[in-house]
Structure formats: structure tokens, C-alpha cells
Amino acid sequence: MIVSIPSSGPTVDSQMDDRFGRAPYFAFFDTETGSSRIEANPHAGGSGGVGPMAVQFLVKNDVKVLIAPRLGGNADGALKASGITIIMQNPDVTVEAAYSAWKKNSENSS
Amino acid sequence: MQIVIASGKGGTGKTTVASNLGFVLSLKQKITLADCDVEEPNLGIFFPCSPECRDIHVIIPQVLEDQCLHCGACGEFCRFGALTVLKDKVLFFPQLCHSCGGCFRVCPAEALEKVPALVGEVQTCHLTDSLTLVTGRLKEGDVRTTAVIGAVREQVKDEPVVIIDAPPGTACPFIETVDDALLCVLVTEPTPFGLHDLSVAVDVLQVLKVPVAVVINRSDGNDSIIEGYCSEHSLPILMKIPLDFTLLKKQNAGFLISREDPEWSLRFSELGDKILAHARGDV
Amino acid sequence: MIQVAVVSGKGGTGKTILTASFACLLPQDKVLIDADVDAANLSLLLNPEDIHSDEFRGMDGAVIDANLCSGCGLCQEACVYGAIRKTGDRYEVVPYRCEGCGTCTLVCPEDAVSMQPRITGKIHYAKSSAGPLLYGSLTPGSGNSGLLVHRLRQEAGLRHPDVFLTLIDGPPGIGCPLISTITGIQAAVLVTEPSKSAQSDLSRLITLCRSFHVTMFLVVNRYDVNLDITQEIVRMADEMKIHVLGKIPYDILVLHATRNGIPVIQSEGPASKAIHEIAKNLNDELEKV
Numbered sequence: 305m306i307v308s309i310p311s312s313g314p315t316v317d318s319q320m321d322d323r324f325g326r327a328p329y330f331a332f333f334d335t336e337t338g339s340s341r342i343e344a345n346p347h348a349g350g351s352g353g354v355g356p357m358a359v360q361f362l363v364k365n366d367v368k369v370l371i372a373p374r375l376g377g378n379a380d381g382a383l384k385a386s387g388i389t390i391i392m393q394n395p396d397v398t399v400e401a402a403y404s405a406w407k408k409n410s411e412n413s414s
Numbered sequence: 415m416q417i418v419i420a421s422g423k424g425g426t427g428k429t430t431v432a433s434n435l436g437f438v439l440s441l442k443q444k445i446t447l448a449d450c451d452v453e454e455p456n457l458g459i460f461f462p463c464s465p466e467c468r469d470i471h472v473i474i475p476q477v478l479e480d481q482c483l484h485c486g487a488c489g490e491f492c493r494f495g496a497l498t499v500l501k502d503k504v505l506f507f508p509q510l511c512h513s514c515g516g517c518f519r520v521c522p523a524e525a526l527e528k529v530p531a532l533v534g535e536v537q538t539c540h541l542t543d544s545l546t547l548v549t550g551r552l553k554e555g556d557v558r559t560t561a562v563i564g565a566v567r568e569q570v571k572d573e574p575v576v577i578i579d580a581p582p583g584t585a586c587p588f589i590e591t592v593d594d595a596l597l598c599v600l601v602t603e604p605t606p607f608g609l610h611d612l613s614v615a616v617d618v619l620q621v622l623k624v625p626v627a628v629v630i631n632r633s634d635g636n637d638s639i640i641e642g643y644c645s646e647h648s649l650p651i652l653m654k655i656p657l658d659f660t661l662l663k664k665q666n667a668g669f670l671i672s673r674e675d676p677e678w679s680l681r682f683s684e685l686g687d688k689i690l691a692h693a694r695g696d697v
Numbered sequence: 698m699i700q701v702a703v704v705s706g707k708g709g710t711g712k713t714i715l716t717a718s719f720a721c722l723l724p725q726d727k728v729l730i731d732a733d734v735d736a737a738n739l740s741l742l743l744n745p746e747d748i749h750s751d752e753f754r755g756m757d758g759a760v761i762d763a764n765l766c767s768g769c770g771l772c773q774e775a776c777v778y779g780a781i782r783k784t785g786d787r788y789e790v791v792p793y794r795c796e797g798c799g800t801c802t803l804v805c806p807e808d809a810v811s812m813q814p815r816i817t818g819k820i821h822y823a824k825s826s827a828g829p830l831l832y833g834s835l836t837p838g839s840g841n842s843g844l845l846v847h848r849l850r851q852e853a854g855l856r857h858p859d860v861f862l863t864l865i866d867g868p869p870g871i872g873c874p875l876i877s878t879i880t881g882i883q884a885a886v887l888v889t890e891p892s893k894s895a896q897s898d899l900s901r902l903i904t905l906c907r908s909f910h911v912t913m914f915l916v917v918n919r920y921d922v923n924l925d926i927t928q929e930i931v932r933m934a935d936e937m938k939i940h941v942l943g944k945i946p947y948d949i950l951v952l953h954a955t956r957n958g959i960p961v962i963q964s965e966g967p968a969s970k971a972i973h974e975i976a977k978n979l980n981d982e983l984e985k986v
Contacts, residue, residue: 347495353494359498363500382505385498386498422735422736423708423738425710426709453870493757512796512798514798514800516798554905555871557843557872582870583870584835585734585839587870589794605955607955614736620837632952666894666922668893
């Protein structure tokens with residue numbers, strides 16, 4: 305399963321970004337293999353409608369869970385329709401820490 | 415002949431000028447007044463009537479899910495983010511759509527249907543035998559301002575003399591209103607604000623190659639700030655409207671000063687003659 | 698952090714003068730944004746010191762390579778914005794009409810059309826005695842002011858994440874720049890005047906602010922120009938439970954101060970007195986937020 309997190313920088317020890325559609329990067333974690341990679345958000349500098357565009361980008365990358373701090377109305381609607389699970393998380397941590405916290409939490413609850 | 419009355423800054427009195435000008439000119443010839451300030455159309459306040467309304471639509475896509483391959487082509491093409499393609503459905507965000515028509519072209523499966531979406535209306539009032547008012551009104555919350563302005567301009571394009579009340583500012587709505595006009599009259603006031611916004615509007619009109627004339631409103635006799643700029647840029651000043659509390663009161667209450675007061679009727683009539691001469695290139 | 702915008706629907710109601718007054722009178726640590734990018738006038742009142750400016754890129758625009766264009770005209774037919782014109786036997790893009798949709802690139806059989814970044818304005822960073830100020834300017838003939846407003850707010854948030862108050866001088870109208878201004882803010886101060894025009898604009902603005910869940914406050918400027926309409930406006934505000942912060946009388950000193958580049962609140966006139974009172978009321982309300 306792929307888990308994605310908006311990131312302010314190109315490595316997993318970067319701070320989580322406090323935006324969604326305009327986040328400069330997205331981190332992708334694979335829960336099965338434990339591997340991670342980061343990709344630049346192609347729509348970060350778009351003029352409008354960047355929320356829905358980012359959702360399509362996540363869908364294309366097979367994301368099942370998104371950990372994000374806040375979402376615009378259009379992005380929220382698109383994410384709900386996409387079936388991606390949204391986990392709200394305060395962005396004052398690194399991407400890696402946000403992922404670990406989620407992983408620990410989901411293991412404990414299952 | 416299309417003449418636009420505009421002002422970089424809002425509230426300088428362009429609607430006052432457009433309404434009075436339209437009224438006095440219509441005593442001598444056939445005039446169409448067009449309100450292209452579609453976000454806040456106010457010309458109608460001075461000419462109460464019950465208008466004929468025509469809805470304005472733009473074309474937007476509707477997804478035929480049975481035919482859709484969910485290939486993602488439309489979502490990747492749309493630069494406005496109006497289409498999001500998921501694994502098993504397509505989401506459409508009408509407020510983001512600019513009605514460019516590109517999605518219909520990229521869809522390989524003819525799964526997008528062209529449907530109309532309401533963006534506003536155009537109201538037409540035949541006020542007298544020689545005066546018609548055409549008002550564009552944008553639906554509240556909609557952002558497709560230029561579609562409604564375009565519909566107003568399309569409707570009046572063959573009329574002999576059209577006086578257009580422009581939207582404030584100098585961005586897309588203003589450009590849609592003033593492009594290809596014969597003359598743009600900028601109404602300004604003798605303050606640093608007035609000068610700043612006048613100069614921005616003049617810069618834009620130079621790019622669009624539309625000739626400019628100036629009216630100074632709220633003049634208190636010391637208008638050197640605007641006069642200096644106009645002489646530097648060779649712009650004619652066609653009229654000065656004094657700062658007058660009574661005039662402000664009348665106008666704010668929805669009275670048309672040139673209908674009430676023969677002296678003002680004469681002044682606007684003179685302004686009208688000058689504007690027509692400039693538009694025809696007789697000056 | 699609280700974000701407050703001063704908005705008016707109709708232009709010329711005194712929005713910028715009021716914003717500048719709030720900037721000077723409200724005690725909170727703040728950042729100022731002039732979102733009226735078509736006519737950025739706040740800087741004229743605050744006399745800020747410009748620090749630097751960045752180029753602002755709007756959406757990409759179409760460019761036709763004249764060497765590749767065969768003159769078939771398919772792009773002109775496809776463009777719904779009328780942004781492609783024929784010059785001689787070739788076609789070219791009229792930049793100020795192009796919305797950047799890219800449809801022309803789809804239809805060109807010669808691959809002569811491409812989408813290129815274009816500079817459509819500037820973002821200016823300045824400092825004033827009331828706090829840092831961000832304002833935008835557009836290249837003549839450019840549109841996209843809604844995006845520029847978005848960028849100004851974004852930059853203000855990034856550069857000044859810890860300030861208590863973001864004070865925004867809003868654009869007129871109820872279109873795209875206004876929507877970019879009020880999205881996600883907590884409160885809006887609606888400035889109106891007792892005229893039929895301003896009254897009808899106000900009701901459209903209220904509908905819009907309501908749908909964006911923005912707490913509204915009202916100020917009536919030049920209220921004594923028409924007491925009947927003022928009364929109607931205040932009654933409507935009461936019915937809609939919109940708090941009226943105050944009413945400002947017509948005062949020639951406002952015009953004199955503005956003309957001479959002096960803050961209105963430094964004058965001794967009745968308008969200045971009313972503005973002081975309004976700022977105090979707003980401050981009390983902000984403390985409750």
C-alpha cells in the first residue's frame with residue numbers, strides 16, 4: 305500500500321508542507337517494502353485548480369492513504385471521491401516522523 | 415461606434431458620466447448604453463424599467479461514464495484543474511472551468527458531452543425611442559466575468575453609437591470591455607490615487623492601441639496633478655466636474671443630474687459632442 | 698493568526714483609506730497585503746520603503762512559431778477567447794486575450810504552437826511604519842489578478858508566519874480576485890456608502906461572504922450624504938446580524954489629507970474621529986475571535 309505526504313523539501317527528513325495542492329513535493333512510502341521516494345509536485349505553481357490536479361497525481365501513483373494538514377474544498381471533494389483515506393496531521397514534524405507516527409498508530413489499532 | 419467610459423480606480427464617477435452622457439446624447443440621436451460592469455452593474459439605477467432578460471451560458475463538459483475509459487487525458491490536459499480523473503470516475507469542478515473546449519478534443523472515447531452552464535444574464539430595456547440600455551449581470555459567486563461582458567458587446571456591436579460603462583480596474587474584464595473600442599474616456603480625480611490609476615489604465619490602453627481622453631471629476635480648481643500628466647502624454651481633458659456636495663447627493667439618491675438641471679444637461683451635451691468628435695477622429 | 702480583509706463591492710467607497718487607518722491604529726503585530734492589484738493604492742498612503750520585488754508568472758501563454766506556421770487557421774477557429782489573429786499569411790497570438798488553455802496546441806498540424814511561461818506582473822515586498830507590506834502590480838494588458846492575490850497571501854504567510862494579524866486591502870467587485878481574497882479568511886470589514894449603487898453592490902457582496910463563512914462587519918462611509926439610505930443599510934445589517942462598527946461623516950479634510958499624502962487619522966476632523974472609534978470597535982471584536 306502506498307502512503308503519501310506533502311513535503312516542503314526533496315528528502316524524507318524535510319518538514320511536512322502545510323499545503324496540499326501547492327506543496328512542492330510529495331513523499332511516497334510503500335508499507336510492504338518499507339521503501340520511500342519523493343517526487344516534485346508537477347502542479348505546485350499552477351494558477352488554479354491545483355487541489356484536484358494533485359489528487360489526480362496521487363491516484364496515478366496508486367496512493368491509498370494521504371497524511372495532510374489541511375485541504376481546500378475542491379481537493380477535499382476529489383479525495384473523498386477517489387477513495388483515498390485522509391489522515392489529518394499537524395505539519396510541524398518531518399515527513400519521516402509523520403509516516404512513522406501513522407504506521408505505529410495503524411499497527412496498534414489493527 | 416463603441417465608446418468606453420472607464421476609470422482605473424472605482425468610484426471616480428464613471429457611471430455618472432456614462433449615464434448622463436447616454437441620456438443627453440439620446441435627445442438628439444439613437445444611443446445604446448451598455449453596462450459591462452457585470453459584477454456590479456449600476457446604470458439601471460438611473461433608468462428604472464422592467465427589462466427583457468436573456469440567460470447567458472457557456473459550454474462545459476458533462477461526463478458520460480458508460481463511455482469513459484478513465485484514461486486521464488482530459489484531466490491531464492485541463493490547465494485549470496477542472497477535471498480530475500479517478501480510477502472509476504471523473505470529477506468535474508464547474509467553478510474552475512474556463513470553457514475552452516480543449517477536453518472535448520483530447521477525449522479518445524467521445525465520453526464528454528457539451529452542455530450549457532448559466533453564468534449570468536443580459537437585460538435589455540428600450541427606455542425611449544432613441545435610448546436602449548443593455549446590462550450584463552454576472553451570477554453571484556461566478557468568476558466567468560468575461561463571458562458575460564462578451565455577450566453584452568456581441569449584442570450591441572451593430573448599434574450606431576454605444577456608450578459603455580466599463581468595470582473598474584485594468585485586468586481581464588476591462589480588457590474584454592475596451593478591446594477594439596473607438597475611444598476610451600477615463601474618468602479620474604485630482605488625487606495621487608487618481609493619478610496612479612489613470613497612468614496604469616493609460617499604459618494598458620496603449621498596449622491595446624485604443625485612443626484615450628480624460629474627464630476630471632471632483633475638481634476643486636487645483637487639478638495640476640492630472641493636468642501635468644495629461645499634457646506630458648498628450649491626452650485631451652474634455653471636462654471637469656466640480657466637487658459639489660449637492661451633486662453627490664443627487665447622484666447617490668439615483669437622480670440623473672442632466673435630467674433635473676438644464677445647466678448640467680448642457681454641460682454633458684457639450685461633453686458628448688467632444689467625445690463623438692474625438693471618436694470620429696475629427697480632432 | 699487572524700486574517701481580516703477590508704472589502705467594498707463598489708469601488709471608491711473609502712476602503713483603502715480605512716485599511717491604512719486600521720494599519721496604523723490596530724495595536725496587533727501585523728502584515729499588510731494590498732490585494733487590489735489592478736489599482737494598488739495602499740502603498741501610496743503608507744509611504745513604505747520598497748525592499749525588493751519578484752517577477753510574477755501567470756499561466757503559460759501560447760506562442761506561434763512563425764517559421765513553422767503554415768497559415769491554415771485551425772488554431773484561430775479553435776480559440777474561444779479570440780486570442781489568435783491573422784497578420785499577413787501567418788497567425789499570431791494576442792497575448793492579452795490568451796487565457797493559456799492550450800487548445801490551440803492540440804489542433805495545430807505543424808506543431809507550431811507551444812505554451813511558454815510569461816511574466817504578467819510583480820510582487821513587491823516593502824516595509825512601512827505599520828508593518829511589512831506586500832503588493833502586486835500587473836504588466837500592462839495582463840490579467841490573472843486572482844492568481845496574483847493568491848500568491849501575495851501565500852508569500853505573506855511564508856515570510857511572516859508568526860504575526861497575529863494579516864490585514865488585506867481587498868479588490869472591488871465580486872469576481873475572481875475577491876474570491877481569492879476572502880477564501881479562508883476569518884473576518885471581512887465591508888465598507889459601503891449611502892448610494893443606490895453601493896447598496897446593491899453590498900447585498901451581492903454579503904451573499905458571497907456568507908457562502909465563504911466569513912464573519913462580517915460593516916462601516917458606512919459618508920453616511921450623512923443620504924440619511925435615508927444609511928438607515929436602510931443599517932436596518933438590513935441588523936436583520937442579517939452584521940455588526941455595524943460605525944459610520945463616518947462626509948468630511949472635506951479626508952480629501953485634503955489624501956491629496957497631500959497625510960494619513961487621515963492625523964487630522965482633527967469628524968471623519969478622523971469616527972475612524973478612531975471604528976478601529977477601536979474592530980479591535981474589541983478581534984480580541985473575541
